[in-house]
Amino acid sequence: MRKNVLIVGAGGVAHVVAHKCAMNNDVLGDICIASRTQQKCEAIIESVLRKNHLKDPARKLYARQVDALNVPELVNLIKETKSEMVINVGQSYINMSVLEACIETGAVYMDTAIHEEPDKVCENPPWYANYEWKRRERCAAQGVTAILGIGFDPGVVNAWCALARDEYFDTIDTIDILDVNAGSHGKYFATNFDPEINFREFKKVWTWVDRQWVQQKVHSIRVDYDFPVVGSCPVYLTGHDELHSLSKNIDANSIRFWMGFGDHYLNVFSVLTNIGLTSEKPVKVAEGVEIAPLKMLKALLPDPSSLAPGYTGKTCIGNFIRGTKDNKPREVFIYNTCDHAECYQEVEAQAISYTAGVPAAAAAILVARGDWDVKTMVNVEELPPRPLLNLLDSMGLPTVVSEKPVTFTAPVIEHVASV
Incomplete structure (x- = not known):
């Protein structure tokens, strides 16, 4: 013990x-x-x-x-x-x-x-x-x-991949990890966790396609998916931590991560990026002080913890997995939904x-x-x-397993660059 x-x-x-x-x-x-x-x-x-x-x-x-x-x-x-x-x-x-x-x-x-x-x-x-x-x-x-x-994600979604491998599939073709926040925090613009780490994720997209690493442009590939509970939401192909171990430990042809973004978020993010405020590289201001724009932006944006009291709506995170079982095609969506207000009531x-x-x-x-x-x-x-x-x-x-989910259909992902 x-x-x-x-x-x-x-x-x-x-x-x-x-x-x-x-x-x-x-x-x-x-x-x-x-x-x-x-x-x-x-x-x-x-x-x-x-x-x-x-x-x-x-x-x-x-x-x-x-x-x-x-x-x-x-x-x-x-x-x-x-x-x-x-x-x-x-x-x-x-x-x-x-x-x-x-x-x-x-x-x-x-x-x-x-x-x-x-x-x-x-x-x-x-x-x-x-x-x-x-x-x-x-x-x-x-x-x-x-x-x-x-x-x-990473974490529970990795466990879901292991569950699918062990109990639901004989072979796995694709794993699409889908993460959408359908909640509202009432702020003009904010990130749900550390803004500095959040924005660093959106420099380039590394994804696992046809058993190799493929690089794509950020926010360039979109799919609209009808999620359980929260309904239809847009998700964008994004790089993420768990792909880098799952590609080694789970036998699948393609493993991809998709994150939900609204138009307002993408518009603000685009402006911030285009004027250099999401850069991690230090710049010297007129007074001779050096500061990374991203660190300044983090200081200006709301602390993610401060969003909790007024947050409403739900999240949905799930793995859409396609493969075979007993020589027959199979699709399963393993997911969880979580309510912002209920979380605040329980643990603030x-x-x-x-x-x-x-x-x-x-x-x-x-x-x-x-x-x-x-x-x-x-x-x-x-x-x-x-x-x-x-x-x-x-x-x-709680984990929910849908054995007859709405099919997730991703576009063909071209090999812009690979390693």
Whole structure:
């Protein structure tokens, strides 16, 4: 049994992770929330206590300040707090330093997004091979459990791919991961998670087509799909984390990711990009100060956590999978819908944070119980999916399987560039 959780980060996803871990602290033990700004951690604790979510009041829930890029400082914090599990939900720039601290201390490592370097955007695929997988042998040699990408996408969608492979298909032709937010936050323009990381995704599109990496232009390929519950929504071919492990671990001809965007979002994003405000490269202003336009834009836009109180509507995320079973063609749509207002009522967060945070807490429970304590580095599709999905059914993110879904029909994707 593993005990005591260190949550690194204090944003919207960390907020949800803290609530769900507190609701299961009889299994998880003491919980420490740490970030550069301890005040943000304290605010999360206040929310947990306000909702009366500390299941076992004898267990500690407390905050610490930490520089997550400082490995010795993280090592000391892990030892001081006696944390046997670390859930990294900070900016993706810190992934390798947090992972290194876990390897040095033997603590379990979990994250919800792939590692990025601040000065490198949309590197050549597969992205996990650039950083995370280079440390896999060290994890195995030292018996360190490292679970990569255990949010929703990546995370739950990876588990759905494993479920489809294990229970629904003999062969898989295509997997189309569809993510749409049909909610409304009432702001002129905002992103649902860190704007800096969000906009860095939209520099180029790497997708897996006919068993090779293909590069496409951003927001250039659109499909309108009739989703369950939320109805018809436009989605655009987009690059995303999970493709980079699924292409290696799931035997499928094509694996693609599609994200929903409204016309207003795309128009504003286009203007911001065309005038250079989504650039990560520093520029010098008249006073001689250097600043990356993207960082300034992040400071100007609403904090994603601030969107939660007035958010209405629902999200729908699902995998449309096409293949064969018993020598017959088969199509299945595996999905979840989540309501913004219900999420706020439960944990004072919006649904985007909720869908990313709940699976990380569920994974911690599975590790604590021993179900997922594999003592090596894995992506989610390499783990048995049923324990996670069964647990999520009871934690607020139920899985629905439609065996006769509306067919998702994508256009032919030309090979603009490939690696």
